[in-house]
Amino acid sequence: MSTAPPRSDPRSWSRTAEDLAGGWGQRQLWGHLGWQDIKQRYRRSVLGPIWITISMAVTAIALGILYAGLFGNDLAVQLPYILVGFIVWGFISGCILEGADVFIANEGLIKHLPSPLSVHVYRLVWRQTLLFAHNMIVYLIMLVIFPQPLHWTVVYVVPAVALLMVNGVWVALLLGIITTRFRDLNPITQSIVQLMFFLTPIVWIYEDFLNSANPTIAERARLAELNPFLHFVEIVRRPLLGQDQQLRYWVVVLAITVIGWLVTLFVVRRYRSRVSYWV
Amino acid sequence: MNVSEPTRRVSITTKDACVDFPIFDAKSRSLKKTVIGLVGGNIASTSKVPIIEALTDVTLHLEHGARVALVGHNGAGKTTLLRLLSGIYEPTRGVAEISGRVAPIFDLGVGMDPEISGLDNIMIRGLFLGMSRKQMEQRIDDIADFTELGDFLRMPLRTYSTGMRVRLALGVVTSIDPEILLLDEGIGAVDAAFLEKSKKRLSDLVDRSGLLVFASHSDEFLRELCDTAIWMEHGRVKMQGELEEVLRAYKGQAA
Numbered sequence: 221m222s223t224a225p226p227r228s229d230p231r232s233w234s235r236t237a238e239d240l241a242g243g244w245g246q247r248q249l250w251g252h253l254g255w256q257d258i259k260q261r262y263r264r265s266v267l268g269p270i271w272i273t274i275s276m277a278v279t280a281i282a283l284g285i286l287y288a289g290l291f292g293n294d295l296a297v298q299l300p301y302i303l304v305g306f307i308v309w310g311f312i313s314g315c316i317l318e319g320a321d322v323f324i325a326n327e328g329l330i331k332h333l334p335s336p337l338s339v340h341v342y343r344l345v346w347r348q349t350l351l352f353a354h355n356m357i358v359y360l361i362m363l364v365i366f367p368q369p370l371h372w373t374v375v376y377v378v379p380a381v382a383l384l385m386v387n388g389v390w391v392a393l394l395l396g397i398i399t400t401r402f403r404d405l406n407p408i409t410q411s412i413v414q415l416m417f418f419l420t421p422i423v424w425i426y427e428d429f430l431n432s433a434n435p436t437i438a439e440r441a442r443l444a445e446l447n448p449f450l451h452f453v454e455i456v457r458r459p460l461l462g463q464d465q466q467l468r469y470w471v472v473v474l475a476i477t478v479i480g481w482l483v484t485l486f487v488v489r490r491y492r493s494r495v496s497y498w499v
Numbered sequence: 500m501n502v503s504e505p506t507r508r509v510s511i512t513t514k515d516a517c518v519d520f521p522i523f524d525a526k527s528r529s530l531k532k533t534v535i536g537l538v539g540g541n542i543a544s545t546s547k548v549p550i551i552e553a554l555t556d557v558t559l560h561l562e563h564g565a566r567v568a569l570v571g572h573n574g575a576g577k578t579t580l581l582r583l584l585s586g587i588y589e590p591t592r593g594v595a596e597i598s599g600r601v602a603p604i605f606d607l608g609v610g611m612d613p614e615i616s617g618l619d620n621i622m623i624r625g626l627f628l629g630m631s632r633k634q635m636e637q638r639i640d641d642i643a644d645f646t647e648l649g650d651f652l653r654m655p656l657r658t659y660s661t662g663m664r665v666r667l668a669l670g671v672v673t674s675i676d677p678e679i680l681l682l683d684e685g686i687g688a689v690d691a692a693f694l695e696k697s698k699k700r701l702s703d704l705v706d707r708s709g710l711l712v713f714a715s716h717s718d719e720f721l722r723e724l725c726d727t728a729i730w731m732e733h734g735r736v737k738m739q740g741e742l743e744e745v746l747r748a749y750k751g752q753a754a
Contacts, residue, residue, distance in 0.1 A: 230589040230590075246626075248626055248631060248632050249626040249627065252622070252623065252626060252632075253623065253626075256612070256615065256619070256623065259615075260612065260614055260615065263614045263615075264614075328606075328609050328610075329609065329610060329627075330587070331582070331587060332587075332603065332605050332606050332609040332610070333587075333603060333609065333610065333627050333628075334585045334586040334587045334601055334603065335627075401523075493589040496582075496587050496588055496589075497520055497521065497588065497591075498521075498523075
């Protein structure tokens with residue numbers, strides 16, 4: 221639905237807010253489409269979306285066994301660590317990779333139906349959230365096989381995932397607008413995301429290196445703190461593995477959320493009305 | 500997003516609205532060039548992006564009750580104007596103010612998913628056109644009757660013929676209650692009997708809508724639905740007035 225009250229300057233804060241709020245108002249639309257995207261992907265398969273869960277389980281088990289052997293860790297430690305890291309990374313990289321393509325992929329819709337740009341972004345983040353939920357089934361099964369020392373801190377996972385989603389929205393909006401204008405950024409984004417997977421402690425256990433007997437390794441491991449993705453992974457992974465919370469991860473994530481949104485709001489205000497010209 | 504806001508007046512007003520498309524060729528649409536350009540301090544290079552002026556100085560005022568035909572040759576800017584009026588393109592210069600719920604029907608196929616069933620497609624298309632889930636559930640039987648597709652509605656859309664798809668799309672599109680209805684040509688590919696039936700529904704839809712702009716090459720269709728007309732040429736409004744008058748001038752010039 222495109223209720224369009226009198227429009228003055230296309231580059232105003234009110235139009236920016238209108239886009240974000242208007243898109244939010246169309247929850248029924250993007251909620252339905254997000255679900256449809258998931259079902260669609262497994263449309264003619266017998267198991268359907270359960271395949272998401274299965275492939276996550278296969279990856280986590282295979283990598284868990286491999287890296288437990290390589291690093292000489294106990295499988296009961298390595299596998300849960302890799303699994304949770306992978307699930308979080310799946311959400312982050314999904315938001316970034318699909319975010320870079322969000323308006324280009326929806327060119328037909330943008331050119332034919334006037335709707336707030338944010339609709340496409342909400343749909344994307346919702347779809348990623350549904351994938352995340354499917355993957356969490358593997359986590360629950362894992363809890364049975366490798367029980368974790370969970371305590372009440374596990375509830376922190378709720379605000380942590382909420383923060384992931386809030387950040388997913390700005391990342392997709394910002395990247396979506398920029399890559400629609402500069403198409404070269406799409407492949408650049410892909411390679412950076414792939415690189416960041418290795419630089420983020422997902423398969424390697426951060427604290428093991430931090431507490432390494434070799435001071436050079438410990439020193440170098442500290443550099444990982446500069447990686448913003450580490451903080452996002454940690455705020456979700458720590459409560460799920462029963463590890464104690466560390467304030468600094470939350471502070472960094474909150475700072476990124478605020479700064480990211482500020483930058484995105486300026487970009488949306490300035491370039492929102494140009495996207496339909498660029499796609 | 501209230502459906503009924505009865506106090507609001509349905510209208511479209513544009514003043515000197517221009518739609519300019521920057522055409523970034525493969526080279527200039529890259530970061531590399533811009534960065535180099537910035538470093539080199541060559542500011543003028545930004546204006547070297549070729550621009551297509553699709554619409555120039557469009558000044559219109561359409562009120563509730565307007566039934567406007569849009570005529571012009573291919574590439575005259577009819578579709579771009581419809582997109583401007585729907586709010587998809589916001590004018591690069593000038594202003595365009597649109598109040599009312601817009602239902603643009605430019606392409607019957609857009610937003611249709613071949614892998615899902617006809618019924619699901621009806622729902623999605625309706626949501627795209629601004630209906631709520633509840634409203635669509637109320638209408639779905641009516642739409643199913645109209646399309647005459649019967650059990651086929653439970654089949655995935657990819658099994659449909661072109662004509663069947665058009666039936667489905669028309670069924671949804673004509674079931675909504677728009678305040679501003681923007682129709683682009685290309686409502687064909689249906690068999691004659693069905694066309695008669697859809698004409699009736701189309702004109703009912705037009706009667707329900709507050710404001711209509713209809714781009715078409717079919718004089719017959721235009722005469723049926725519209726009373727005034729806008730003639731577009733080279734991205735400008737060449738003439739605006741009574742339908743017959745404009746059609747005569749347009750045809751006279753074409754001959």
